[in-house]
Amino acid sequence: MLQREAWRGREKGAAAACSCTGRVPWPARRRGRGVALAERVVLSRRGLCLSSLESEPKETKQEDAARVDWIGSSSEEVEVEDSAADFTCYDGENDWDEPMVLDEDSEAVYLVGVEFGSAPNFLSKLDQSVQDLIASGESLNELERLANAAGLRVVGATSQKLDKPRPATLIGKGKAFQVRDEARRLGATTVFFDCDLSPSQAKNLEKIMNKKSTNYFTSRSALIEAAEEMDGGEDLFGSASSSSGYYDSYLDEDLGAEEEEEEDCIELEKVTVADRTALILDIFSQRAATREGKLQVEMAQAQYQLPRLTRMWTHLERQSGGGGGASAQNRGMGETQIEVDKRLLRKRISLIKRELENVRSQREQFRRKRARANIPVVALVGYTNAGKSSLLNQLSLTFETPGQNNRKLVKARDQLFATLDPTTRKVRLPSGKKLLVTDTVGFVQQLPSTLIAAFRATLEEIGSADLLIHVVDVSSPYAYAHVDAVESTLREIPGASEVPVIHAWNKIDCIDGGVEPQVMAAATNRSNTVCISAQSGEGIDDLLEAIESNVISLGDMSPVTAIIPYDRGDLLDLIHSQGVMEGVDYLEEGTKVTAVIPKAHLEKFSDFAD
Numbered sequence: 001m002l003q004r005e006a007w008r009g010r011e012k013g014a015a016a017a018c019s020c021t022g023r024v025p026w027p028a029r030r031r032g033r034g035v036a037l038a039e040r041v042v043l044s045r046r047g048l049c050l051s052s053l054e055s056e057p058k059e060t061k062q063e064d065a066a067r068v069d070w071i072g073s074s075s076e077e078v079e080v081e082d083s084a085a086d087f088t089c090y091d092g093e094n095d096w097d098e099p100m101v102l103d104e105d106s107e108a109v110y111l112v113g114v115e116f117g118s119a120p121n122f123l124s125k126l127d128q129s130v131q132d133l134i135a136s137g138e139s140l141n142e143l144e145r146l147a148n149a150a151g152l153r154v155v156g157a158t159s160q161k162l163d164k165p166r167p168a169t170l171i172g173k174g175k176a177f178q179v180r181d182e183a184r185r186l187g188a189t190t191v192f193f194d195c196d197l198s199p200s201q202a203k204n205l206e207k208i209m210n211k212k213s214t215n216y217f218t219s220r221s222a223l224i225e226a227a228e229e230m231d232g233g234e235d236l237f238g239s240a241s242s243s244s245g246y247y248d249s250y251l252d253e254d255l256g257a258e259e260e261e262e263e264d265c266i267e268l269e270k271v272t273v274a275d276r277t278a279l280i281l282d283i284f285s286q287r288a289a290t291r292e293g294k295l296q297v298e299m300a301q302a303q304y305q306l307p308r309l310t311r312m313w314t315h316l317e318r319q320s321g322g323g324g325g326a327s328a329q330n331r332g333m334g335e336t337q338i339e340v341d342k343r344l345l346r347k348r349i350s351l352i353k354r355e356l357e358n359v360r361s362q363r364e365q366f367r368r369k370r371a372r373a374n375i376p377v378v379a380l381v382g383y384t385n386a387g388k389s390s391l392l393n394q395l396s397l398t399f400e401t402p403g404q405n406n407r408k409l410v411k412a413r414d415q416l417f418a419t420l421d422p423t424t425r426k427v428r429l430p431s432g433k434k435l436l437v438t439d440t441v442g443f444v445q446q447l448p449s450t451l452i453a454a455f456r457a458t459l460e461e462i463g464s465a466d467l468l469i470h471v472v473d474v475s476s477p478y479a480y481a482h483v484d485a486v487e488s489t490l491r492e493i494p495g496a497s498e499v500p501v502i503h504a505w506n507k508i509d510c511i512d513g514g515v516e517p518q519v520m521a522a523a524t525n526r527s528n529t530v531c532i533s534a535q536s537g538e539g540i541d542d543l544l545e546a547i548e549s550n551v552i553s554l555g556d557m558s559p560v561t562a563i564i565p566y567d568r569g570d571l572l573d574l575i576h577s578q579g580v581m582e583g584v585d586y587l588e589e590g591t592k593v594t595a596v597i598p599k600a601h602l603e604k605f606s607d608f609a610d
């Protein structure tokens, strides 16, 4: 059964902690959390909280308090000198202090990578950098690290080179059966694919994973074809026996024939199929600590789940009696239930959307307050694990009172997506000027677009920052591909492309092969690029100077009232991306705006001043 009802805890950090009938899902097992308030939720088989179908989000006093924490005291007037502390957003502390231990009890998973050799139509949809990562095998390594970050134990992995994706199963059918056997032999309960699966591909693959080990190949040609497919694959953990005789016992069968499913299903522990997006969403759901973060993750999960609901309800079809396949009547019941759930899920999505709109407008107010106070905001962006949080800790040293250790460290650890909720700290530049630096969620190649859309409120902090520091782990052999992945994600965030960028080439202390001088020289030849070590503090002074020279022109804001002609949408865009819109009125001659904008852009509005 792919779907279960369960009771979900609503206490802090318990978004993914569930208890339910049947197997206790892994987040709850690993963390041993209790359940406070309860609501009905739909869980994937792996225990993923897919979405609540009944309750509307209810504010509790605790949640209100968290909201005030994170928004800051928005109604007060701002004193520029002393109130920088008021601007500290919700302190992205979360409750997973203890390092995640992957022991025998951690859920075992099997990974499948896919490399497409010569399929220009398919590949043209992917970034070159993503292709490079996939071709190098790094993408699959990264998937393993993502799995570990989610608390999963990787027991095996394989990959397949294909000239084009198979519409029904993505990988070849023979390879899929080989994956099934290996995954089962190694005790894996979930098979993760290192790319997105369409809902029907996931459904078909899951059928294969749960077929009994007979009846696959009848003809010799089918066997040879399957053997060739398998030769294109590589068993990365060396655990498969992939001789072409291995599948001799299989007889041919039609994957699409639903009727055969009942007969072929055996009572083994169910193996679930999931893709990279589901894994990333899962990590995010574990990490989300603030109400905003949780809402955003729930939104992304619900949107991801909507087209996949059919898959969750296949158990209803299977329940049809007599072992002779699903009757038309029972299928009808299943479909009706799907429609009900889809409606509930859509309702939930629109509720969360409304909640998130409130979040956005509160953030907007907060930004307005900051802009009036002329405190520049710098956002740290970069690939996950590049060293953003470590850099924030280093930069916040500048604000320590001499003789006192009054620093509140943010968590930096060797783990993908360690930071999810934004954390802001005060930083003092060499000139004495104060600014706010925000640590943000890291990016990764193929970051799910549902996640980018759902995290709009958080990511808008990047689009509205005065300056970005793009932190790059230059010790990684894949640094260029990471830079590409970050830049392509930034292009999807409204306003982010217009914000000036300083490139901080981090981890200069652990560059292998004695090429550090060459890397340093390359940085010197590029504009706005500084080599640093967020760990040792090397290069931080250079970085602070680079920030200073950038924010001098950006930090000062000025109020402006103007009537912008209707053909000057570019000026409205400028206000939205770099300033704060305070009032809009649509007149015959143009849009009357009251806004706060960086002084550097004041000139552009002089012709239209009201």
Ligand SMILES: Nc1nc2c(ncn2[C@@H]2O[C@H](COP(=O)(O)OP(=O)(O)OP(=O)(O)O)[C@@H](O)[C@H]2O)c(=O)[nH]1
Binding pocket: 382, 383, 384, 385, 386, 387, 388, 389, 390, 391, 411, 412, 413, 414, 415, 416, 417, 418, 419, 420, 441, 442, 443, 506, 507, 508, 509, 510, 532, 533, 534, 535, 536
């Ligand atoms: N050797 C070395 N290690 C570093 C440096 N900067 C960060 N690290 C390490 O790299 C790992 C990741 O650092 P974080 O600061 O958590 O990276 P992040 O970019 O915030 O990562 P996410 O929040 O997961 O996106 C940690 O183990 C750090 O100790 C550096 O300059 N040198």
Ligand SMILES: [Mg+2]
Binding pocket: 388, 389, 390, 411, 412, 418, 419, 439
């Ligand atoms: Mg971090």
